[in-house]
Amino acid sequence: MHMKPPKVTSRGRRLAITLLCLWSQPAWTASIDERLAPCLACHGENGQSTNPEVPSLGGQTSPYLLIQLFLFREKLRRLDIMNDAAKGLSDDDLRAFADTIAKLPPPLPVADPGERARIERGRALVRQHRCNVCHNPDLAGRDNVPRIAGQREDFLIKTLREYKANIRAGYDASMADVLQPVSDADILDLAHFVARQR
């Protein structure tokens, strides 16, 4: 399976590599909050990411976080920086990270109000494709279905495109299935709307 490398700025990459070094310190010397610090350096303090195509994690559901951390550890979801980060973590580590991250506050929608027509189109598409059924009417997610409300628009676009192209395999095929009839123009409007929900 071919995967496009993540777009990370060179400054971001240097930072990430430095932080990964911090990651490898023995678990017994660090509290979960200390161990979480390198994660939040990229994913954002208070659960809100300011890095392009790096998702905000605040308010994310714990079961979804656990599944993603597991997929990264097992290299079933391929992204070098995350595969390295999750390498060697125990099942209990994964649970602890998932539970702790889930308690971060949900991200605030972007301040930019966006284009009204596209937002309305996105809102209609959410209902048409039943995003609101699994992700909940407020798009805050539940259980294994992630929160998407207020997620970074660029990350939503990237992820939806990857699902549609069968590049991001996912834990199961629900999203690839749902996106089969969705056009790229629709993906852009969906992301435009979802990123502005709270």
Place this chain on the structure above:
Amino acid sequence: MHAAGISVSRLAASIGLGGVLAATAAVNLYAQQAADPPPPWKQGQPASVADSKLAPIAPPPVPTAADKLPLDKLKIKNGFKIEIYAAGVPNARTLRLGDKGTVFVSSRLQDKVHAIITKDGKREMKVVASGLHRPNGIALHKGTLYIAELSQISKIDNIEDNLDNPPKPTVILSDLPKDEPHGWKYLSVGPDAKLYFQIGAPCNICLPPERHSKIYRVGLDGQGLEVYAYGIRQIVGMDWHPTLKQLYFSENSRDWLSEDVPEDKLNRVTQPGKDNFGYPYCHQGNFTDPEFGWGRSCGEFTKPIALLGPHSAALGLKFYTGNGLGNEYRNVIFLARHGSWNRSVKIGGDVVAIKLNDDGTFRSMESFITGFIQNNNYVGRPVDVLPMKDGSLLVSDDFNGAVYRVSRTGSVATK
């Protein structure tokens, strides 16, 4: 639905069909008033569905510890018992038996195939292949393990002699479609010593591309690929009638049409290379799809031999030819229903026993193991069944990552 059984299924289907027609009429009225109606197949969705909690249910990524398995919740008929065969088998899916007694277990969400061996009365688990993509389909034939991943089939010869240090699988058939939806495969070896597998529809409901929605067969060397049957949506269970030598398979029907229709199906291939089971035009043998069925008739297609409940996710099935469970179960089909997600009140979550007439047609269906659904939640989800040489029956559970064993408590009943 499983409690009520098959007898009411036809009734439910006809009521459901009436409901669909009424909904369609209502929507046509609505569509005239609305400026921007939704696409046709999404019409008829009641507004209340927007707040529905229906979603596919993902199993936890790590298996349940043995002492936390829901054994006390599972109910089986009097005279039988159910126990843990193996715990800690991640995402346990298809079960297969080697000639030397090794039980092989596939996975859909993880990348490994496991072997379970019994040594001095204890079970030991080994990884026999890893780094695989959706290795749901596995089959054993004359000592060789065949593995069907999402887009290729490979094999490991003499697997039971190499459990500690198995070689990497050798690919025998590659370049199958890479679609994730319904891309995982079920694999079976036929009485003609050929591999049988399906390429499912890459969607819930659509006109599938040329290579999809078909059952294929291919030689054990990966040569001579041919279409065996047409018009299937997704299959996660196949087996061969012990005397008629015909292929029986479970088929999962489309979602989001209604709570009660269409039902999943039990099908039989009687005309290899010709049978068409109707997808996406006709569902459950008796009603046409609201979008794709116009201008078509269910009379064009091969009918199912039984309906197995709406959204019930009928998966693994095996003919039971042993006698360890009693004469009553000789030659019945044991079938695992994984359980629904696209339905408000969950159904399935059980293992049923299906009895056939001598000509291979459907006679009856009854519950065998129930209890995987508690208070409309899953405590486990059965995937596949495997008759063992000692007459017991194994059942896999991908939600808990476990394999159970069913056997008689007393002496075998004889007629």
